Amino acid sequence: MQAFTRTTGRVAVIDRPDIDTDQVIPKQFLKRIERTGWGEFLFWDWRLDEDGNPRPDFELNQPAFADAKILLAGRNFGCGSSREHAPWSLQGYGFEALIAPSFADIFRSNCMKVGLVPIELPEDDVRALIDAVDNENGSEMTVDLQEQTITEPGGSVFEFSFDAFRKHCLLNGLDDIALTLQHEDAITAYEKANPGRIDTLALTGAS
């Protein structure tokens, strides 16, 4: 996983609640079997019209939000489908951190696994950050995971809380599987103590 400590960059705002992952990455692209190259499909149906031309009214098409690294969005961001293609697409498009009043559970977990940092702030703080963005010329903010702070263009600093374990993993870019495999003995012991009755190989005649 990609490590993350801090980033300073352009902010984009999509001030809508309940943005679902079907919008973040529409299903027609989910047939790709690659792990990379997802950025160009982000918000496809919202970003582009039927002929493939940018929709001038969609937030990410505003010049002030071009090349953004930080996304500010409404509550319950990432609801719906568990598709990890959603964080892959956000990351591929250039986002490194997301800020919203809340995220859907699976989406938040998926973000952490790929090094895209989902930050929850109280609704009022998110509102203050959105208000601090210059929608004409664009604005930059700094997200610092080590310090757990966001610095808005005027210099005000917002603190956020973050799960200590996930922070440690993100700061160090740790591989979850390698971490778990350090406890292989515990897994084996569990399996010995709980043999279970499910055997898909026997069912399918594959064994």
Place this chain on the structure above:
Amino acid sequence: MAKTLFDRVWERHVVREEPGEPALIYIDLHLLHEVTSPQAFEGLRLADRRVRRPDRSIATMDHNVPTDGGPVTDPLAKAQLDALDANCPAFGVPLYATGSGREGIVHVIGPELGLTRPGITIVCGDSHTSTHGAFGALAFGIGTSEVEHVLATQCLQQGRPETMRMHFDGELLPGVTAKDCILGAIGQIGVAGGTGHVIEYTGDVIEGFTMEQRMTVCNMSIEAGARAGMIAPDDTTFAYLEGRPASPTGDEWEAALDEWRQLRTDPDAEFATDVVVNVEDLVPQVTWGTNPGMVAPVTANVPDPADVEDAEERLSIERALDYMGLEPGMAVRDIAIDRVFIGSCTNSRIEDLRAAASVVKGHKVASSVHAMVVPGSVVIKRQAESEGLDKLFVEAGFEWREAGCSMCLGMNPDILQPGERSASTSNRNFEGRQGRGGRTHLVSPEMAAAAAVAGHFVDVRELSYESVG
């Protein structure tokens, strides 16, 4: 200390727990399909890792498969199905591929095979894994990184979720279904109302539900934002499981029953959140907007943003009505539809098909409507055909299709055209879900069948029909 059903299942599966870290929990059953697995297998390959427990894993093909009986013509869909076809044998994972005779929607075949059972943990790279909680399993959706993690370790790192009890209070009116209960509940608590929670559904209504109905309820837990939904197993559960291909037999069955009967919430156990949904006066539900919480009784009108005080909510409603092409305040019954889809992991099981067939029997699909039925699995398709349901549907003017996810999300050729409007028994009415520019209204199988005949939404309780099957 008094425990909930969730506590019991969770605690049995903790492999390791250290303060300040997520628990490591053991996964008893890992379900896979073609869309969310290729990058996970690739990850294993790159790291030179193997699948730890192929005997606890099973894959099927469902999302991309065409339902017209023809070959896969979309090259990307074919490549993805081929990848699963190659990855499974390469890693020793059993696969029910198209043509195996046991394939179908992943959340339909798990229970049908008897793999889904009380007290186990189940994951799948698919959010509707919550379906399996109907058996008293702890079942939830995961992303592709976690799919890879489970393949490699048979475990997951998980923070312990909160518990919620959702109690359905009262009895249902005739013609009101499990789908209406869960849609009504989501309308009440909202699409983020269950975030961070595992919901246990309780009440006489739930206890009286068949397994198919319980699966419909648990299936849509994720649409309330919940991690999972669960229902305590009982004799209905055991009767459903007895004799299934993977179910235990003989002494093992008896031992399993003894164990499963323990899986209950203690009377004095406490939940982090308690919700009561009054279903006494519940009316068949129809979604009017672009998420499952935007729902209204069929007897009501769609909202008028002018009546809404909260600015954010008003904007959401305006946006949704605009996308859906609806007039503010219009009667739900005046919404005319172009397509009907009966299928998906929410409502494609044999009872759903019987219920829909009962309503259409002796009627014709309106000339303005294109309607299709997509059974959840090949086993269900065969069962329905043996009961003659296919003939009832075809005579009424429905298309009778092969099993798969189909128009639930339109990854295969079954999609809505821009502006087309569907009455759908699936679970998501997000923008473009069934095809770019398509407009989806979620309803029960009975309501979808009635809408197919009328050409617009009608209150199914006003029709007289007899149950078939």
